[in-house]
Amino acid sequence: MAKRATPSRSRLTYKQAGVDITANDRMVEQIRRSLRRTYDPRVLSRHNAFAGLMRLDFTEPLLRRNYREPVLVAGADGVGSKLLLGIEYGRIRGLGIDLVAMNVNDVLTLGAEPLFFLDYVACHKLIPEQVAEIVAGVSDGCVEAGCALLGGETAELPDLYSPGHFDLAGFCVGALDRRRIIDGPKMAEPGDVVLGLSSSGLHSNGYALARKAIESFRRRGKLPVDLGEPLADAVLRPTRIYVKPVLEVLRSYRRKRVVRAMAHITGGGMEGNLPRVLPSNCDVQIEHGSWPIPPIYQLIRRAGVAEREMYRVFNMGIGFVMVVRPAFVGGVTTILEKCGEKVHRIGVIRRGSGQLVWR
Numbered sequence: 001m002a003k004r005a006t007p008s009r010s011r012l013t014y015k016q017a018g019v020d021i022t023a024n025d026r027m028v029e030q031i032r033r034s035l036r037r038t039y040d041p042r043v044l045s046r047h048n049a050f051a052g053l054m055r056l057d058f059t060e061p062l063l064r065r066n067y068r069e070p071v072l073v074a075g076a077d078g079v080g081s082k083l084l085l086g087i088e089y090g091r092i093r094g095l096g097i098d099l100v101a102m103n104v105n106d107v108l109t110l111g112a113e114p115l116f117f118l119d120y121v122a123c124h125k126l127i128p129e130q131v132a133e134i135v136a137g138v139s140d141g142c143v144e145a146g147c148a149l150l151g152g153e154t155a156e157l158p159d160l161y162s163p164g165h166f167d168l169a170g171f172c173v174g175a176l177d178r179r180r181i182i183d184g185p186k187m188a189e190p191g192d193v194v195l196g197l198s199s200s201g202l203h204s205n206g207y208a209l210a211r212k213a214i215e216s217f218r219r220r221g222k223l224p225v226d227l228g229e230p231l232a233d234a235v236l237r238p239t240r241i242y243v244k245p246v247l248e249v250l251r252s253y254r255r256k257r258v259v260r261a262m263a264h265i266t267g268g269g270m271e272g273n274l275p276r277v278l279p280s281n282c283d284v285q286i287e288h289g290s291w292p293i294p295p296i297y298q299l300i301r302r303a304g305v306a307e308r309e310m311y312r313v314f315n316m317g318i319g320f321v322m323v324v325r326p327a328f329v330g331g332v333t334t335i336l337e338k339c340g341e342k343v344h345r346i347g348v349i350r351r352g353s354g355q356l357v358w359r
Contacts, residue, residue: 018158020126027128027154034132034139038149042115052150054116056175069178073112077102078169081207085235087164092130094238095168096137097144098204101239103172104145105264105320108243109277111182111250112174114147123166126156134168137238145243147172180250184261184277184323192260193329194274194284194347197336199319201296203239205267206313210235213303225299234296242320245339249322249332258332261323265315271356272312274321283352284323287359291344293317323349 014021032047039045041060044053057066079098086095096119104114119138121131131154142149161167202210214235217223227234250259261277263270274284294317301310310316324332333343350357 018125019156023126023128024154024156027126027131030128030132031135034135035149035151038117038139038142038147040148043148043150052116052118052148054148054150056115067175067177070175071112071178071181073107073110073174073176074172075103075106076169076171077106078167079204081211082202082204082236083166083168085207085211085232087166089232089236091232091236093133093137093140094236096134096139097141097238097241098137099168099170100138100141100145100147100172101241102204102266103170104141104147104174104241104243105239106266107172107174108246108320109182109262109264110174110176111180111259111262112176113247114145114172114174114243116148116150116173117142117145118150118171119152120155120169120171121152121166122155122157122161122168124156124158124161124163126154130166134166138170141238141241144241146247147174147243182259182262184263185279187257188260188278188282188323188349190282190349190351191326192323192349193326193345194286194349195322195324195329195333195336196291196318196344196346197242197245197320197322198240198291198342198344199265199294199315199317200240201234201237201294203266203315203319205315209305209309209313210300213300213305216303217299223299224302225295227295227299234294234299240319242341245336245341246320246322248339249335252331252335253328256328258325258328259322260325263321265319265321267313269311269314269316270318270321274356275354277323278349278354280354281351283350283355283357284347285350285357285359286347290346291317318344318346321346 042055079095086092107114139149263273263277265273336343
């Protein structure tokens, strides 16, 4: 008597576990153009390779530039809880620009040219169009910074992230000649002038506090401060990228060491970032009222945040600082303004004990 065939049991698949390999394949094809638009002749493209390749120097006759004693400069950073507002308002492309900016501005503080960038996107569910939009923003930032988007990683982690949520991290590698390193603790001197470059807004720091302040006004239904623009624009404007203007200054003074120190004003504000790049026997004296405070900070202040806390958490309108020799302040300012920067003379270096002093 023939045996009855036993019905085969359904097999558990990776997709049923929450990871869709075919979606990842579609996403890779969608982001290819975003990567390629950031390449210069130094990139040795290998599509679908396990890693990216980049020469350190230009060797083409029209672009030839070689490092004499090259030093690599690396940084890593993320966007923080600004992601939550970007997801809420459906504005995620700008978050990719934020990701690049937070990294390249850090690398820039030593005087380095950003060479290439890598991104990491982790999400609950991989939606190719969503990731492509994020990577398009990363590509925008890389074009603005003049660095190559050399590759990255996308991870679908349904057991780790809530539905609709994702996280971003970035990694930047730059280079400069060793003799051109901007070493503030060794170079800055009393009498040097502090120039502040305007921020585009909150940039990508302090959002845990900013979101709570904004939510308190949402419950009231009316903002007590006229922002002059929609709230979403004010809180989600991408972080300003300072690379090209600052490098233009450094290239304009190849022999003279005009710039003594530079700082990216991120979490901790000026108080937490400026003293890091100064000698321990110097103070930085900052003049209150020497630059305009954007309305978004006035709004957050009205939620009950103390003024001192505001300056400890936010950039307050200054996103990048350059410490410059007094005789060259005019020339540096002119170059920066021609590149589109708003520059403010905000302070001076004095003898002291490594503190920031408000005046």
